[in-house]
Structures are given as structure tokens and as C-alpha cells.
Amino acid sequence: MDDVSFPNVLVAKINSFAPLSAVEIDLLDRACEHAREVPAHQDLLREGDETGSLFVILRGLACRYKMLPEGTRQITEILMPGDCCHMHIMVLDVMDDTMATLTPCRVATIPRARVEELVASRAVFARSLSWAQLVNQDILKAWMVNVGRRNSVQRVAHLMCELYVRGNSVGLVADRSLSLDLSHAELGDALGLTAVHVCRVLRKLRLAGLMQLRAGTLMMYDLGALASIAGFDGSYLHLPSASRQRRYG
Amino acid sequence: MDDVSFPNVLVAKINSFAPLSAVEIDLLDRACEHAREVPAHQDLLREGDETGSLFVILRGLACRYKMLPEGTRQITEILMPGDCCHMHIMVLDVMDDTMATLTPCRVATIPRARVEELVASRAVFARSLSWAQLVNQDILKAWMVNVGRRNSVQRVAHLMCELYVRGNSVGLVADRSLSLDLSHAELGDALGLTAVHVCRVLRKLRLAGLMQLRAGTLMMYDLGALASIAGFDGSYLHLPSASRQRRYG
DNA sequence: CGCGTTTTTGAAGCCCCTCAAGTGTAGTGG
DNA sequence: CCACTACACTTGAGGGGCTTCAAAAACGCG
Numbered sequence: 001m002d003d004v005s006f007p008n009v010l011v012a013k014i015n016s017f018a019p020l021s022a023v024e025i026d027l028l029d030r031a032c033e034h035a036r037e038v039p040a041h042q043d044l045l046r047e048g049d050e051t052g053s054l055f056v057i058l059r060g061l062a063c064r065y066k067m068l069p070e071g072t073r074q075i076t077e078i079l080m081p082g083d084c085c086h087m088h089i090m091v092l093d094v095m096d097d098t099m100a101t102l103t104p105c106r107v108a109t110i111p112r113a114r115v116e117e118l119v120a121s122r123a124v125f126a127r128s129l130s131w132a133q134l135v136n137q138d139i140l141k142a143w144m145v146n147v148g149r150r151n152s153v154q155r156v157a158h159l160m161c162e163l164y165v166r167g168n169s170v171g172l173v174a175d176r177s178l179s180l181d182l183s184h185a186e187l188g189d190a191l192g193l194t195a196v197h198v199c200r201v202l203r204k205l206r207l208a209g210l211m212q213l214r215a216g217t218l219m220m221y222d223l224g225a226l227a228s229i230a231g232f233d234g235s236y237l238h239l240p241s242a243s244r245q246r247r248y249g
Numbered sequence: 250m251d252d253v254s255f256p257n258v259l260v261a262k263i264n265s266f267a268p269l270s271a272v273e274i275d276l277l278d279r280a281c282e283h284a285r286e287v288p289a290h291q292d293l294l295r296e297g298d299e300t301g302s303l304f305v306i307l308r309g310l311a312c313r314y315k316m317l318p319e320g321t322r323q324i325t326e327i328l329m330p331g332d333c334c335h336m337h338i339m340v341l342d343v344m345d346d347t348m349a350t351l352t353p354c355r356v357a358t359i360p361r362a363r364v365e366e367l368v369a370s371r372a373v374f375a376r377s378l379s380w381a382q383l384v385n386q387d388i389l390k391a392w393m394v395n396v397g398r399r400n401s402v403q404r405v406a407h408l409m410c411e412l413y414v415r416g417n418s419v420g421l422v423a424d425r426s427l428s429l430d431l432s433h434a435e436l437g438d439a440l441g442l443t444a445v446h447v448c449r450v451l452r453k454l455r456l457a458g459l460m461q462l463r464a465g466t467l468m469m470y471d472l473g474a475l476a477s478i479a480g481f482d483g484s485y486l487h488l489p490s491a492s493r494q495r496r497y498g
Numbered sequence: 499c500g501c502g503t504t505t506t507t508g509a510a511g512c513c514c515c516t517c518a519a520g521t522g523t524a525g526t527g528g
Numbered sequence: 529c530c531a532c533t534a535c536a537c538t539t540g541a542g543g544g545g546c547t548t549c550a551a552a553a554a555c556g557c558g
Contacts, residue, residue, distance in 0.1 A: 064390075066390065066391075066394050068394065068398055068399070068480055069480045070480075072398045073398070074393060074394040074397045074398045076390045076393050076394070092380070092383050092384075092387075092487060094484070096387045096390065096484075096485050097390060130379075131341070133382065133383075133386075134341050134382075135341075136386075137382075137385075137386050137389065138341075138345045140386065140389050140390065140393065141313075141315065141325045141345065141346060141389065142315075143393060144323060144325050144389065144392060144393050144396065145315050145317065145323040145325070147393065147396050147397045147441065148323045148396045148440075148441030149317055149321045149322070149323045149441060150317070151513075151514095152513080152514070183535095183536065183537090184536075184537070184538095185536080191397075192396065192397030192398060193514080193515090194514075194515060194516080195536085195537085196514090196515075196516085196517095196537095196538085196539090197513090197514055197515070199536095199537065199538060199539085200514095200538090200539085203538080203539095231317055231318045231319075235343070235345075236345050238341060400545075400546095401545075401546070432503090432504065432505090433504075433505070433506095434504085442546075442547095443546075443547060443548080444504085444505085445505095445506085445507090445546090445547075445548080445549095446545090446546055446547075448504095448505060448506060448507085449506090449507090449546095452506080452507095464555090
């Protein structure tokens with residue numbers, strides 16, 4: 001995945017799931033060519049919008065969230081480069097939640113017709129979309145377990161492990177650090193906690209020498225210990241490296 | 250959906266999404282003919298199992314859950330008649346969680362090859378599977394919001410609303426009551442609460458005259474009030490009646 | 499009936515929230 | 529370069545919601 005020969009991170013990600021031919025790489029790359037820069041904290045698709053294009057995050061962090069009547073927010077998903085808003089657009093007619101940027105992003109927009117064309121022309125694209133969709137669902141389940149059954153320290157630790165491992169899988173980790181420009185409020189909205197409490201937990205983890213989140217970068221000092229605290233097992237991410245480890249050693 | 254002319258609830262459910270021809274109804278019906286009775290509290294597919302057949306719940310309640318190292322459990326999904334374990338089996342090679350019965354169930358088992366055959370032969374089956382998968386994902390998100398950002402009363406109320414509406418959509422509601430034979434511990438595992446607290450919340454809702462859960466049946470006295478308390482908006486269930494209301498009513 | 503499980507209720511405690519104030523930090527304009 | 533502003537981070541004090549522990553009552557089933 002850290003192979004820089006791929007034109008973009010989406011191509012690299014799909015290729016790691018199912019090897020693509022030169023033709024397929026080119027098709028996918030050209031589908032992404034109309035990408036634009038989006039500032040942080042912008043809604044890309046709102047709840048209730050009619051489903052239209054497929055959005056692919058090429059750079060930056062995005063999320064999906066739902067607002068509650070009380071004004072509180074729950075983030076249900078964090079999108080990293082290579083992630084996309086999946087097949088809602090292909091099957092369901094209305095968005096169930098809102099998709100928004102968290103940091104400045106580079107976003108490719110692939111019109112619905114173009115997606116249908118790609119999926120119809122090459123079976124590997126259909127399978128890749130299904131695969132991404134299912135991996136996504138497993139991540140959602142892991143979040144559900146996190147919020148439902150873990151205390152605040154475990155929750156934060158688990159999310160940090162996940163984001164670190166996912167970031168690493170798309171080449172965003174260098175020197176044990178990952179660019180992660182999320183506010184405490186945003187982390188709280190993803191974890192079912194308040195910003196204040198997230199702050200306290202981060203201090204605890206920092207003082208324990210396990211990790212540090214400062215100035216928009218996550219420095220990971222002891223992934224093993226953090227994973228142990230959180231009960232983190234990354235197999236739900238279905239990363240090719242993980243599955244290789246599972247199969248061959 | 251309460252049309253009794255369909256051979257089974259799966260056929261009825263898929264037909265409500267996309268009208269099926271007589272041939273397609275027959276194909277689907279025969280795929281389900283090898284169904285078996287499974288007692289309550291039996292694992293159907295365990296975490297780490299290789300993915301094999303597609304399970305369809307024809308009668309009873311089932312769930313998916315994950316166990317934590319501490320011995321606690323989080324239920325991520327409750328399956329009603331017509332629900333199935335979706336496409337994990339088609340794309341991912343290993344189960345991420347465990348699927349189990351909650352009550353005695355009638356379960357159809359469709360071998361992977363048979364599913365692939367059906368999907369390849371009729372485009373409507375492929376679309377139906379995708380559709381069911383996406384509806385499921387929206388339910389998962391709604392649960393995540395529930396557990397992450399609502400208090401115990403809202404949480405219980407929301408789940409009761411969801412199960413009542415879903416049950417109604419597959420013809421399980423009669424005279425404002427739904428067979429719902431779940432223990433407080435099981436409800437707690439779905440809601441991120443303890444059984445003790447679920448009990449207290451149920452009493453509160455009972456004393457308020459909103460609903461009652463006794464002897465394995467849910468009696469719904471005031472769905473509107475309950476939905477209002479919970480902030481329940483059933484559009485995430487993508488039920489045909491709801492979408493009809495949205496479009497024409 | 500007798501036994502195991504579930505439900506119910508009480509008491510005590512802790513985890514996380516709320517409220518509040520103080521401390522950075524980045525961006526803007528004088 | 530420094531005020532000024534806005535926002536995020538930090539820390540403290542207090543409260544409440546849910547948990548834990550415990551035990552009695554009710555239920556289901558042989």
C-alpha cells in the first residue's frame with residue numbers, strides 16, 4: 001500500500017484487495033480525475049439529500065454523523081484517504097446521515113452513471129465495492145462494541161489503535177506518528193463522550209507514556225500496550241497485511 | 250407485507266422492495282426449502298468461522314454479537330423473520346462476529362454456491378441483497394447513535410419503537426402486541442446497559458402507560474409518545490410503507 | 499412440588515457529565 | 529510587534545445516571 005507507483009490511494013487500496021490490470025487502473029484513475037479541494041468542516045451530503053454521486057476521499061479526514069434533536073452529535077464513521085461513501089447511492093434513494101469533512105480534504109466525485117458504468121464493465125469493481133462496504137460494516141460494529149461496552153480509557157485507546165493501523169495501511173504513518181487533526185469535541189462525538197472527558201483520558205494515556213495527541217499529530221509510543229488496554233484486535237479491518245499474517249504466520 | 254399469499258417471509262420482504270415474477274418467487278422459495286428448527290440461544294456462526302452458507306431467519310428472533318475479554322457482550326444486530334446474514338459469505342472469508350438465535354427459530358440455509366447461482370441468474374436478487382445489506386447498515390448506525398448519545402430511557406424506547414415497527418412490517422404485530430421474548434440481560438447487551446437498569450427503565454415506561462413487556466410480549470400503548478421520547482424516526486428502516494408515505498403522502 | 503433462572507427492588511459507589519474558570523494558540527488588524 | 533478575538537484545551541468542583549452488589553420475589557419447567 002505504500003507503493004507510490006499507483007496514481008492514487010483508491011487505486012492502491014482496491015489493488016490490495018484484488019490485483020488490477022493496467023486497463024482497470026487507468027479506468028479508476030480517470031474516474032477520479034475531477035477532484036476538488038474542500039475546506040474543513042463542510043457538509044458533503046446531508047441527511048435527506050437524494051443520493052447522487054460517489055465521493056472518494058483522496059486526502060484528509062472526513063466523517064459521517066447524525067444530529068439529535070437535543071443538538072448532540074454522533075459520528076458513526078471516520079473516512080481516511082481511499083475511503084468512499086459506498087453504495088448508498090446505488091441502491092437507496094435518500095441519505096440516512098450527513099457526510100462532512102473533518103480536515104481540509106481532496107475529494108473526487110464520481111457521478112452515479114459513471115459508477116454504474118464501471119461496475120457493469122468490470123466485475124472486479126463490483127466486488128471491490130461490496131468488499132469495501134462490508135469492511136465498513138465491520139468497523140461500524142467494532143465502534144458499536146466500543147461505545148456500548150468499554151469505559152472511556154478503553155474507548156479512546158481503541159479508536160487510536162484503529163486510526164493508527166488504518167492510517168498505516170494507507171501510508172500515512174511515518175516515524176510512529178500520524179497526522180490526526182481532530183478536536184476533542186470531534187473525538188467525543190465519535191466515542192460517545194464529552195470533550196472534557198476526552199481531554200482527561202488523553203492526559204492519562206499521555207502520562208502513561210503510551211501515546212500523545214498534540215498539534216494535530218498522533219505520536220504512538222506503545223501500540224501493543226494500548227491495544228492490550230483497549231482489547232483491540234485489528235482483524236475486523238480486513239487489511240491485506242493482517243490477512244496475510246493470519247494465513248502465513 | 251401482510252399478504253399471506255407469499256410462500257415465506259423472505260419472498261414477501263424482497264417482493265416489497267422489488268416486485269418478483271412468478272419464476273423468481275419460485276426460485277427463492279425453493280432455495281429456502283431446506284429449513285430447520287433451531288432452539289433458543291444457539292450459535293449459528295461463530296467469530297472466526299470460515300464463511301459458508303447464507304442463513305435466513307424464517308421464524309423467531311436471532312442476533313449478532315461480539316464478546317469482550319472481560320466477558321461482557323455487545324449485541325450489534327437483532328434479526329427478525331425475513332432477515333439474513335447478508336453478503337459476508339460472498340466477499341469476506343472470515344466471520345467478524347457471532348450469529349446466534351435468541352428464541353427458537355426456523356432457519357433456512359442456502360449454500361454459497363446456490364446464492365451465487367441465484368445472484369448470477371437474476372439481477373433482482375443481486376440488487377435485493379445489496380439493498381438488505383444497506384438497510385442493515387443504516388440500522389446499525391441508528392443503534393450506534395442510540396448507544397452513544399441517548400440516555401437509558403430514550404435508548405429502551407428507541408429500541409422498542411424499532412422492533413415494533415419492524416415487527417409490524419413483517420406481519421408480527423396483532424392487536425398492538427408483538428411477541429418479543431428477550432430477557433433484560435439480552436436487551437441490556439443490545440443497548441449498552443445492565444439488566445438491572447433495563448428493568449428499572451421498563452418499569453418507568455410501564456408506569457407511564459406507554460408500553461409493557463411481559464411474558465415475552467410487547468404491548469404498545471402509545472407508540473407516538475414513545476417515539477417522541479426516543480427521537481425515533483423510522484425512515485432509516487427504509488420500509489416500503491414509509492417510503493410510500495414519503496413520496497405520496 | 500422443587501429447582502434454576504429471571505425479574506424486581508434497595509443501597510452504595512463510581513464513572514462520566516455539567517458547569518465554570520483559566521490557560522494556551524492561531525488568526526486579524528491596528 | 530502587540531492588542532484583540534475566537535476557539536480549543538486544560539483543570540477543578542460538584543452532581544447525577546448507571547453500575548455493582550445483594551437478596552427477595554416471581555416465573556417457568558422438569
